[in-house]
Amino acid sequence: MPGIPALSDQSMTFQSPGPSPVFHPTWPQAMEALADDPGVAVVLGGSDTGKTTWVASAARQLGRAGQWPLAIVDGDIGQSTIGPPATVALSVLKETRHLEGSLSFLPSHAFSFVGSVSPIGHLLQLLVATTRLVEKAVRSGARTVLIDTTGLIDDGAGFQLKLRKIELVGPRHLIALQREKELEAILSVVRERPGLRIHRLAVSPSARSRSPAERSAYRAQCFAAYFAKAKRLALESSRLCMLTPPTGRFRLRAGCVQPLLEPSVLCAEDLTGLLVGLNDPTNETLGLGLLEGASQDGRAIFVLTPLADAAPIRILQMGNLRLDQSGKEV
Ligand SMILES: Nc1ncnc2c1ncn2[C@@H]1O[C@H](COP(=O)(O)OP(=O)(O)O)[C@@H](O)[C@H]1O
Numbered sequence: 001m002p003g004i005p006a007l008s009d010q011s012m013t014f015q016s017p018g019p020s021p022v023f024h025p026t027w028p029q030a031m032e033a034l035a036d037d038p039g040v041a042v043v044l045g046g047s048d049t050g051k052t053t054w055v056a057s058a059a060r061q062l063g064r065a066g067q068w069p070l071a072i073v074d075g076d077i078g079q080s081t082i083g084p085p086a087t088v089a090l091s092v093l094k095e096t097r098h099l100e101g102s103l104s105f106l107p108s109h110a111f112s113f114v115g116s117v118s119p120i121g122h123l124l125q126l127l128v129a130t131t132r133l134v135e136k137a138v139r140s141g142a143r144t145v146l147i148d149t150t151g152l153i154d155d156g157a158g159f160q161l162k163l164r165k166i167e168l169v170g171p172r173h174l175i176a177l178q179r180e181k182e183l184e185a186i187l188s189v190v191r192e193r194p195g196l197r198i199h200r201l202a203v204s205p206s207a208r209s210r211s212p213a214e215r216s217a218y219r220a221q222c223f224a225a226y227f228a229k230a231k232r233l234a235l236e237s238s239r240l241c242m243l244t245p246p247t248g249r250f251r252l253r254a255g256c257v258q259p260l261l262e263p264s265v266l267c268a269e270d271l272t273g274l275l276v277g278l279n280d281p282t283n284e285t286l287g288l289g290l291l292e293g294a295s296q297d298g299r300a301i302f303v304l305t306p307l308a309d310a311a312p313i314r315i316l317q318m319g320n321l322r323l324d325q326s327g328k329e330v
């Protein structure tokens, strides 16, 4: 498969598959439409409306219909199931055994660091990451690409984000999971897009809301799993370009690598544990790291990362969150 490496061990196998989902009567019809008419499918809905549950169920249904290869792009940067939080991740599936457990058992074939666990302030990064990975999925030969998304659908940023995402990826199917009519504003804008099929689905009565504490505990668990085998890696600072976050408390001067290299600045800014993307020259993410410090002479930057090879890393993309040893945001 071009551009898609063999299944890696980056899957996070700590979640049990859980009970079988209870399908709302509106669900099977949309899944059949996808099986009959493969293409890119965007799944939209507020938080806890069952988007991820629907994606997992649809993937199993498509698998049973023999629709391989099948791709899932997980664009929910806060409650990621594939790849670590703060990233958009791609999994390309080729056989049934990939779908036997929950989505968090799936390996990520590629992921793109967004820099935040919330879309606000990182809309461009989220859009570009999603588009790049959908393109990669299509290039890999996936017949159907299921795109899971965040629950941000409000009238302001959420409306713009979802509308522009639809414009960029040009889906064949739009799965709209609504409690009431909260997606109708977006749907009214795209309803006459040529080639787009809209499926309005009801939220299952079994859908359960998660508290902010549950959400952040889940993220900590995901980060801990990702960094479980991390080791210190030294990056040569003269070969690195620094991308600072667009907003927030860790904002340094744009493109400026120097202040970070001074240990005094590192301590004063309290950047230890800062989540960073370790990216190649095209800004594709090779892995994530946690900033540890810099050498006295400033020639080396130390990161904790599961990546073993520093050679291809050219861009260090700073996120807007710091993690402690247990993966908790501090
Ligand atoms: N159809 C369903 N049957 C059983 N449980 C569901 C169903 N839809 C959602 N849930 C439960 O509700 C919670 C939120 O669902 P999830 O799919 O994670 O929502 P979202 O991805 O929209 O945030 C999860 O605990 C999930 O297991």
Ligand SMILES: [Mg+2]
Pocket (backbone or CB within 6 Å): 051, 052, 053, 076, 079, 148
């Ligand atoms: Mg979800």
